[in-house]
Amino acid sequence: MMATDKPEHTKPLKQPEIPVQPKRSPAGSDTVVLERRTAKVGPPQMYQVVMLNDDYTPMEFVVAVLQEFFNKDREAATQIMLKIHLDGKGVCGVFSRDVAATKVDQVLDAANQGGHPLQCVSEPVA
Numbered sequence: 001m002m003a004t005d006k007p008e009h010t011k012p013l014k015q016p017e018i019p020v021q022p023k024r025s026p027a028g029s030d031t032v033v034l035e036r037r038t039a040k041v042g043p044p045q046m047y048q049v050v051m052l053n054d055d056y057t058p059m060e061f062v063v064a065v066l067q068e069f070f071n072k073d074r075e076a077a078t079q080i081m082l083k084i085h086l087d088g089k090g091v092c093g094v095f096s097r098d099v100a101a102t103k104v105d106q107v108l109d110a111a112n113q114g115g116h117p118l119q120c121v122s123e124p125v126a
Helices: 059-070 074-087 097-114
Strands: 020-024 032-036 046-052 089-096 119-124
Touching: 046 059, 046 074, 046 097, 059 074, 059 089, 059 097, 074 089, 089 097, 097 119
Parallel strands: none
Antiparallel strands: 020 032, 046 089, 046 119
16 A cells, blocks of 8 residues: 555545436526425424322322432422322423433332332323
8 A cells, every 4th residue: 555545444435415306497498407405304203201100109209200300390390290199190201212211211210229119101292
C-alpha cells in the first residue's frame, strides 16, 4: 500500500440517494426540472405506563414510586394512587417506547427490592 492510499476503513460512507421526480417544463421544451421529494416521517408511537392495583402494596410506597420515577408532586401522586386503588389501574405517564419500558423496569425493580408485588405495564396509546 502506498503512503497516499487511504485504508479501506477510512473511506467516507455514501449517502443514500433521495428519489427525484422528473418534471417537464410547461413551455413544452426539452428542459427537465428535477423536484426533490422529502420523506415524510410521522411522530413515534407513544406508550402509557400503567400501574396495577393489588391488595398488599402500601399506598405510601405507590406515592413514593410515583414521585421518584415519574416526577409527580405529592398531590398528583396521591391522586394517581387513589385512581389505581379505586379503578384497579392508573396511568402514570405517557412516553416513547424505550422510556416507557425503562420506567416499567424501574418500578418493578423498586417493588421487588421493597418486597412488594406491585405490577406495572406499558401499553400503546390508542
